[in-house]
Amino acid sequence: MKIAILGTGNLGLSIAKGLIFSNAHTSLFLTKRKTEAIREYEEYSKVTVTSNNLEAVRNSDILIFAVQPTQLEKILEEIKEELTEKHVLISTVTGFKIPRIEKIVGEEHFIIRSMPNTAIAVGKSMTCLCSNEKGQKRIAIAEAIFNRLGTSIIIPENKMQAATVICASGVAFWMRLIRATSQGAVQLGFDAKDAQELSMQTCLGAASLLIESGRHPEQEIDKVTTPRGCTIEGLNEMEHNGLSSSLIKGIQASFKKINNISEQ
Numbered sequence: 001m002k003i004a005i006l007g008t009g010n011l012g013l014s015i016a017k018g019l020i021f022s023n024a025h026t027s028l029f030l031t032k033r034k035t036e037a038i039r040e041y042e043e044y045s046k047v048t049v050t051s052n053n054l055e056a057v058r059n060s061d062i063l064i065f066a067v068q069p070t071q072l073e074k075i076l077e078e079i080k081e082e083l084t085e086k087h088v089l090i091s092t093v094t095g096f097k098i099p100r101i102e103k104i105v106g107e108e109h110f111i112i113r114s115m116p117n118t119a120i121a122v123g124k125s126m127t128c129l130c131s132n133e134k135g136q137k138r139i140a141i142a143e144a145i146f147n148r149l150g151t152s153i154i155i156p157e158n159k160m161q162a163a164t165v166i167c168a169s170g171v172a173f174w175m176r177l178i179r180a181t182s183q184g185a186v187q188l189g190f191d192a193k194d195a196q197e198l199s200m201q202t203c204l205g206a207a208s209l210l211i212e213s214g215r216h217p218e219q220e221i222d223k224v225t226t227p228r229g230c231t232i233e234g235l236n237e238m239e240h241n242g243l244s245s246s247l248i249k250g251i252q253a254s255f256k257k258i259n260n261i262s263e264q
Ligand SMILES: NC(=O)C1=CN([C@@H]2O[C@H](COP(=O)(O)OP(=O)(O)OC[C@H]3O[C@@H](n4cnc5c(N)ncnc54)[C@H](OP(=O)(O)O)[C@@H]3O)[C@@H](O)[C@H]2O)C=CC1
Pocket: 006, 007, 008, 009, 010, 011, 012, 031, 032, 033, 034, 035, 053, 066, 067, 068, 069, 071, 074, 075, 092, 093, 094, 115, 116, 117, 118, 168, 169
């Protein structure tokens, strides 16, 4: 696949790393205006680093846009005359809806919105996808790319904001939970390095149990909570202090904010 990432910042570079390390491209163009920070990626085979978006578009079939929301309109205006029927446009830009993209480049193009997360750099992104009507014919290409870099699901566009909160912001939420449990482990006597290892691996194991068994979290909790034991003691103390409620409220606040941003 001839792929271009237009806007190789945090997310764009995470996608690039995932593509490079899974050998998913036949050529990969990485663009940004100040290229010094990503110049080293030219060492990888079939990777071109450039500030020239038009060159990247001309030489690629799949265009992944990973600029900030305020930068997307400008870049679409810049490249729209270069678009042909071979191009599949995949936007990762938060809150920038498909009709707005169509208004700039035209409805005749294959347009897909994707919401990956930064775990794409290690091939573990949960990515949500949706498309315009035309794009339905090419969404399998986006699935193929993002399934190499984790897991993907197709959702209606009106759920993209919610998906952003749960999956993209979600990485930050889970990081805090890992940090908090590491801090707890340090207080119980582990050094910081071991504490983080215990916390990360336990988190991975818990998620893997659910993924592999298909069971509900409470079924797994029942297996751990010995009557009158330490697990239920700790769990109930966390709930008295609002663990579940605080997470749900945080998710709601995040969702409210994302809806406000995309109305602006
Ligand atoms: N971070 C995340 O977890 C997620 C982010 N997103 C979305 O992805 C998008 C990117 O986010 P993020 O990576 O964090 O943002 P960054 O600011 O890190 O990256 C944007 C990049 O775009 C480059 N850029 C800006 N204008 C142009 C241009 N005209 N031509 C070429 N490159 C350009 C910038 O570099 P330079 O200034 O050198 O040009 C910068 O490196 C956002 O819309 C965000 O909402 C979506 C899912 C998850």
